[in-house]
Amino acid sequence: MIDFASIASRFGTPAYVYDVDSVTRSADRLRAALPNGTRIYYSLKANPHPDLVGALSAAGCHAEITSSGEVDVALVAGVDATDCLYTGPGKSAEALNYALDRGVTFFSVESGTDLRRLAAAARARDVEAQCLIRVNGFAAGGSGLRMTGTASQFGVDIAEVPALVRTAAEHRGVRIRGAHFYSISNASSEEGLSTELRGSIRAALWLRDQGLPLEVLDIGGGFAAPYARPGHPVGYPALGEALVAELDAGLDGWRDGRPQVAVESGRYLVAGAGTLLTTVLDIKESYGSRFAVLDAGINQLGGLSGLRRLLPMSAQPAEAVADPGSTPVSLAGPLCTPLDMLGRGLGLPDVTVGDVLTIPNVGAYGLTASLLGFLGHPVAAEVVVAGGRVRSASRVELRRTPLPDRDGGGHPVPPAVR
Numbered sequence: 001m002i003d004f005a006s007i008a009s010r011f012g013t014p015a016y017v018y019d020v021d022s023v024t025r026s027a028d029r030l031r032a033a034l035p036n037g038t039r040i041y042y043s044l045k046a047n048p049h050p051d052l053v054g055a056l057s058a059a060g061c062h063a064e065i066t067s068s069g070e071v072d073v074a075l076v077a078g079v080d081a082t083d084c085l086y087t088g089p090g091k092s093a094e095a096l097n098y099a100l101d102r103g104v105t106f107f108s109v110e111s112g113t114d115l116r117r118l119a120a121a122a123r124a125r126d127v128e129a130q131c132l133i134r135v136n137g138f139a140a141g142g143s144g145l146r147m148t149g150t151a152s153q154f155g156v157d158i159a160e161v162p163a164l165v166r167t168a169a170e171h172r173g174v175r176i177r178g179a180h181f182y183s184i185s186n187a188s189s190e191e192g193l194s195t196e197l198r199g200s201i202r203a204a205l206w207l208r209d210q211g212l213p214l215e216v217l218d219i220g221g222g223f224a225a226p227y228a229r230p231g232h233p234v235g236y237p238a239l240g241e242a243l244v245a246e247l248d249a250g251l252d253g254w255r256d257g258r259p260q261v262a263v264e265s266g267r268y269l270v271a272g273a274g275t276l277l278t279t280v281l282d283i284k285e286s287y288g289s290r291f292a293v294l295d296a297g298i299n300q301l302g303g304l305s306g307l308r309r310l311l312p313m314s315a316q317p318a319e320a321v322a323d324p325g326s327t328p329v330s331l332a333g334p335l336c337t338p339l340d341m342l343g344r345g346l347g348l349p350d351v352t353v354g355d356v357l358t359i360p361n362v363g364a365y366g367l368t369a370s371l372l373g374f375l376g377h378p379v380a381a382e383v384v385v386a387g388g389r390v391r392s393a394s395r396v397e398l399r400r401t402p403l404p405d406r407d408g409g410g411h412p413v414p415p416a417v418r
C-alpha cells in the first residue's frame, strides 16, 4: 500500500503518484494475454515519465514514440534506439533528422510524402530507415474483410498500399518491412478488440499477397483501462487463443518471428499505476448545489477530454460513496472557467476544506494530456514509488526561452517572468 497522506504532506498537492510495480504487473498481464513472442510497444503518449518508460523497458517493452521529446525520454529512460518505433502523421524533416541522428531507424510511414521525406533524411545520413506502412481502411467483421475504411489523416488507404510499396522500392534510404495497423482505441469489449485485431491480420495477409514484404506485423492495440475513477482493467482470457488461430491460418513462420508480431499499448500499461492527490481548497453552496474547489483542475487532469479523445471528464475520487446523499458535490478546479469541472453529483458527505482526495486510474492521459499552460498554475508534482518507497519526485516546468532566428538576426525577447 502507498501512503498517500504522507506523500501529500512531503511533496504537496496536486501530485501524481505513480506505482512502478503496478506498471510491471500490467506489462506481465498483457504479455500473458497475447500469443507467445508478441512484441509490445509502449506508447509514450499515454505517460512519458522516464521512470515509467524505464520500468516498461526493463519489463521487455519496446517504445512507440512520435516526437523529438519522446525520442529524448525513451533514450534517457534506457530504451535502445533500435527498440523504438517512430509513428505519427506529419513528421517534419527536423523531427526525422533528430530521430535518425540519435539512432532511431524504425518508422511507421503514413503517406508518399512521409516516405520521401524519410528517404531523403536517411540518405543524407547514409543510413537505411526500416519502415512499416500504416494502413487505413478495412472493416473487420464476421469472417470477411471489407476494404471500406473511414476517411482519416492516419495511414495509407489500403488499396493504395501496393503502389506505395512499389514506389518505396525506387527510393534509396528506405526499406519496407511490414504493416502497421491501429484501428481501435480503448475497446469496450474483448470480443470487439479481438475482431479488430484479427481483421488487421487478415488485411496484412491480403497486402502480403499484393507484394508487401511482411517481416513485421504490428496489429495495433485498443487494450482498455478505466479512467479517473475506481476500477480494474478488463481481462482478455480468450484473446490470445483467437489471435493464435488467426496467425496459424495464414502466417506459417510467425512462431519463429517471421513475421514478428507486435502490438501497441499506452493506457492498459500505465493507467492503473497513477493516482492524483488533490486538496480541497474551498467548499461552497450556491443556489442549492455544493461545490468542492480543488487545487487540481483540467490544467492537471482531463484536458484531453476537451479534445473528445476521452469521455467527458467525470472523475470519481476513491473517497466517494455510492449514494450521493442529500447534497451531491461537484468537484471544480481552480481555473477561471466554468468548464473546469472534474466531476459532478458525487457522494462526498464529509468532505471538508484541507482534505486530500485521491483520484485513481490516472496514470495514462493524465498530466501531459492536460492544459498545463492554461492559467499558469505550477504543474502538479510527480512522485514515483517503487516497493512502497519514493524513488523520485519532480515537477515539469514550462519555461519561456529565447528563440534562435534562422536568419541570424537579433531580436528582443520578453522579460523573464519567473
Ligand SMILES: *Cc1c(COP(=O)(O)O)cnc(C)c1O
Pocket: 043, 045, 046, 064, 087, 182, 185, 186, 220, 221, 222, 223, 264, 265, 266, 267, 268, 364
Ligand atoms: C495513442 C496510440 C496508441 C496508444 O493508445 P492507448 O489507447 O493508450 O493504448 C497506440 N498506437 C497509436 C498509433 C496511437 O496513436
